[in-house]
Amino acid sequence: MAKHRPTIADVALAAGVSKGLVSFALNDRPGVSAMTRERILAAADELGWRPSLRARSLSTDRAFALGLVIARDPQIIAADPFFPALIAGIETALAPVGQALVLSMVVSEQAELASYRQLAAHDRVDGVIITDLRQDDPRLALALELGLQAVTLGHPDAPSPFPAVALDDDPGIRSTVDHLVGLGHRRIAHVAGPARMLHGSRRRNSFASALELRGLHGDLIVETDFSASDGARATAELLALADPPTAIVYSNDPMAIAGMGVAQRAGLHIPDDLSITGFDDSDVGQYLNPSLTTVTTAAQEWGRTAASALLRLIEGDDVADIELAPARLVIRGSSASPPPRTPATAR
């Protein structure tokens, strides 16, 4: 008979009250006597009533979902342990409260903006988590224009209308440099991410300033697109220098791993001839030969925190910026003292 799922009208009929009152009772709102409320809840339970998210969406103008748009080449994401951890973290915040994550993965920046527009045009999400912040990031204005709430992963480079959930990379890079300098390295290079990405340029700045603080040159920097291939290319370039570095600080693990391979194939012994450090602490790092000294960030925690902050923001709460525990150096086998100094002429 009742082939359709029960609606509040059915519940109202069963409880002998009006539709509106059922809604009140089910949402724990005042204006319903305790007895009536109980009768209504019992009826709802009896009928197996489940709220219709769609109807609720339509009437409350809410999607009950968050959006995440990732704009990177799949090859690059594939190697990067960050996003799965981030997403897992987001999920832990969403699932318990019945919210969902709408994920979009695009390649170009243009497709990225189109993706946000699409999410907004279709009212797919109430807010977005903005990751991989860029210089003068157009997505902040776009989200504002589209009426989307947002939180940013990290602090934008300009005043932002949205709260930031930040995890400071600086201590990670800084202690990496300190670690290397402490080992005796004087010529240290950095294989950086794209300068347009804020975490790329910030890690780069941290690197440079940490070196300069030690009275060393922090200008041996090669920019990459974060891909393993580009990390390999950068490594080859650095090793081909007349005065090659004795240590390389990579801005992610896949590049460090690729760089290690390139260096080893060039006949170098890691870490005796060349120290290598990564960033993000991927699982494989500890099993490499040698194991990878890297920087660990609590990506999952980051996702969880960002998602719940965004939910609160959507609820109308005031949300202040949130600082998470900063990145932390994990010393393993790929870093050691540099080889004894050979006369520059020995080459």
Add this chain to the structure above:
Amino acid sequence: MAKHRPTIADVALAAGVSKGLVSFALNDRPGVSAMTRERILAAADELGWRPSLRARSLSTDRAFALGLVIARDPQIIAADPFFPALIAGIETALAPVGQALVLSMVVSEQAELASYRQLAAHDRVDGVIITDLRQDDPRLALALELGLQAVTLGHPDAPSPFPAVALDDDPGIRSTVDHLVGLGHRRIAHVAGPARMLHGSRRRNSFASALELRGLHGDLIVETDFSASDGARATAELLALADPPTAIVYSNDPMAIAGMGVAQRAGLHIPDDLSITGFDDSDVGQYLNPSLTTVTTAAQEWGRTAASALLRLIEGDDVADIELAPARLVIRGSSASPPPRTPATAR
């Protein structure tokens, strides 16, 4: 003035027709004269009318979205290039037609089923892409029960109510084994994925039968959970055997990479002392020292195909099983002839 987005009622008013007719015109349905249709379309365009996905969802009982539930430890997914590629592929099929992907990442199998239930209870999606098929997979019956359409990535081990989009691993494993046997290996091990996962057990079966076909033993198999850590553990176990293998076929790249590190640390030279092969062709593989012989699968293509098949299924089309180009061996530096046979007593 018009603070709200225009609705079809506004369009109807502007075009001087009824709401219903506007709907007909906008959906290209018969019963509207060409002239009127044009007037309506012009009015809609004029007003900047955009359909409300929510209203459409409510009235047509469709979500216009697909679901993907991934049930693996984030650490494991993080290392695996498969999922990002898969998701990117799904996206390429969805974005052009205004559909969205709802992603859920969970850890336990229990949470996984709950996640499907949640997706269905909230009518978040019209269908799901079922990946990582398991033996006697409960998700097929669950999807059926929940009224979700579905496609499976690969063939289930029992008659399925849903079409399968399959990519045969067997040729990849088989040619890997052939490659190794051709190089002279006689004692070859397999570091397998979880036996409960069909692709895990199928790769394992392919491995065993390929070896037996060559008159060799295909029983040197260690099961893992697909994680780099477990790959490292399995490798250590194999190398500790009285008669250790001269080649190891791993069922994914992260484990192969970890295994390579473990072997190297144990003093073995790859590939001279031990050949190693991976599965999935991650980007870093080609930069390792030595570069990783592996099997490549068109994961992105897989995602694209699965998503569009599912969309057709949801549209009501009949969808047959689809076979994609099978996995293919990529020979690189980590595989070579085994070391000269030493007398067993030499140990």
Add this chain to the structure above:
DNA sequence: TTGTACGCGTTATCAT
């Protein structure tokens, strides 16, 4: 507490 309009597009029923 109740009744009812509302959000918005779809579709079945009627009228011309």
Add this chain to the structure above:
DNA sequence: ATGATAACGCGTACAA
């Protein structure tokens, strides 16, 4: 064949 009218899906909000 062309178009209008109204009901529908389902929960929320507001006046009564």
